[in-house]
Amino acid sequence: MAGQFFWHELITSDPKAFAAKVNSWVPHGIVLKDAWFPLAHSFAVEREPVRRAVYSQPFFLWREHGVAVAAEFHPAEGLTGTKSAFSDAAGRYPVLEKYGYVWGWFGNPANAAPEHLPSLPYLPEGGGLPKHMLGTVRFDCSAPLSLENLIDLTHADFLHADVVGDEKMDKETVEVFHDSETITMVRTCVNKSVAPIMKRFGGVKADVQQVRQVIRIYLRSHAAIAYGRFSPGDNVQLFHPCVPETRDRTRLDYAMNTSNVKKSNIFRYMMPKASYKVSRQDSSMTSPQSPRYMRPETRKDLHSPLDEAGQKYRVLMIDLAERQARGDFAYRDNVSADCSEIIGYTKA
Numbered sequence: 001m002a003g004q005f006f007w008h009e010l011i012t013s014d015p016k017a018f019a020a021k022v023n024s025w026v027p028h029g030i031v032l033k034d035a036w037f038p039l040a041h042s043f044a045v046e047r048e049p050v051r052r053a054v055y056s057q058p059f060f061l062w063r064e065h066g067v068a069v070a071a072e073f074h075p076a077e078g079l080t081g082t083k084s085a086f087s088d089a090a091g092r093y094p095v096l097e098k099y100g101y102v103w104g105w106f107g108n109p110a111n112a113a114p115e116h117l118p119s120l121p122y123l124p125e126g127g128g129l130p131k132h133m134l135g136t137v138r139f140d141c142s143a144p145l146s147l148e149n150l151i152d153l154t155h156a157d158f159l160h161a162d163v164v165g166d167e168k169m170d171k172e173t174v175e176v177f178h179d180s181e182t183i184t185m186v187r188t189c190v191n192k193s194v195a196p197i198m199k200r201f202g203g204v205k206a207d208v209q210q211v212r213q214v215i216r217i218y219l220r221s222h223a224a225i226a227y228g229r230f231s232p233g234d235n236v237q238l239f240h241p242c243v244p245e246t247r248d249r250t251r252l253d254y255a256m257n258t259s260n261v262k263k264s265n266i267f268r269y270m271m272p273k274a275s276y277k278v279s280r281q282d283s284s285m286t287s288p289q290s291p292r293y294m295r296p297e298t299r300k301d302l303h304s305p306l307d308e309a310g311q312k313y314r315v316l317m318i319d320l321a322e323r324q325a326r327g328d329f330a331y332r333d334n335v336s337a338d339c340s341e342i343i344g345y346t347k348a
């Protein structure tokens with residue numbers, strides 16, 4: 001695959017060029033086009049329009065005869081002012097409804113196609129998850145920064161220790177896979193401290209558990225799969241989209257599918273709500289960090305070998321942005337192909 005070729009070339013032939021690219025990262029400077037964004041939970045879109053935004057580009061969403069519609073203008077006002085090139089003659093955007101979300105296409109409408117919609121294996125294609133598994137949080141930081149933070153999951157041991165457990169364990173391995181449109185990080189932990197939330201609400205009595213966590217980012221859609229397998233314990237099946245409402249504000253309409261957890265187990269209801277606490281903890285780090293990337297900085301952006309996933313995420317994003325600057329908006333890899341095997345998910 002083209003993306004892989006690019007990687008091997010850059011890493012093996014020129015580590016200095018790779019490091020220079022990692023350090024040239026300006027998350028606010030990257031605006032990728034031709035992507036589906038999960039703009040709203042399906043339940044939030046009704047007959048009356050709601051307003052969303054991608055990089056401040058307005059997206060009004062509503063339903064006509066039950067079918068989701070997305071437009072640049074409020075339907076009551078019609079076409080007013082100057083229309084962008086992102087909508088058709090009537091000011092409408094390509095729109096799809098899948099996995100319990102209304103997705104809007106940001107980019108050239110002629111290039112919109114269902115096969116560019118990310119594969120999310122553990123969300124029901126037709127939606128319908130109960131509302132207690134869905135929620136919305138916001139970050140005062142650029143979306144790529146939020147995702148870079150997420151894909152370095154070692155941060156969770158420190159920042160979210162009181163929810164998902166601390167850094168104590170016998171062994172840890174991190175593996176990273178990618179193509180030109182996605183990056184996937186697999187973290188395996190041996191005998192890790194049990195997540196406090198599982199001890200308190202999940203009925204886990206042991207002191208340690210075996211953990212396998214996967215973060216898979218769909219680069220253009222700024223959307224992540226966060227899949228955790230815990231033994232003993234229940235699997236955590238989170239969809240973590242980071243819609244860039246503006247260059248430094250991110251909207252996260254999340255879905256945590258806990259229907260795999262027994263109905264008698266309170267973890268089924270508590271775990272999705274933990275997102276509100278966890279997102280505040282993340283925000284305490286990324287919100288002050290975000291503006292520091294907005295002006296030139298002479299200090300070095302330092303990394304450790306454990307940052308492999310984050311560094312590769314940066315370079316893949318920069319690569320996509322460079323291709324788009326040259327007028328190349330094509331998808332070289334298929335994001336809608338079922339990724340169950342890649343993330344290690346088997347349907348119950």
Ligand SMILES: [Fe+2]
Nearest residue numbers: 150156159282
């Ligand atoms: Fe976090």
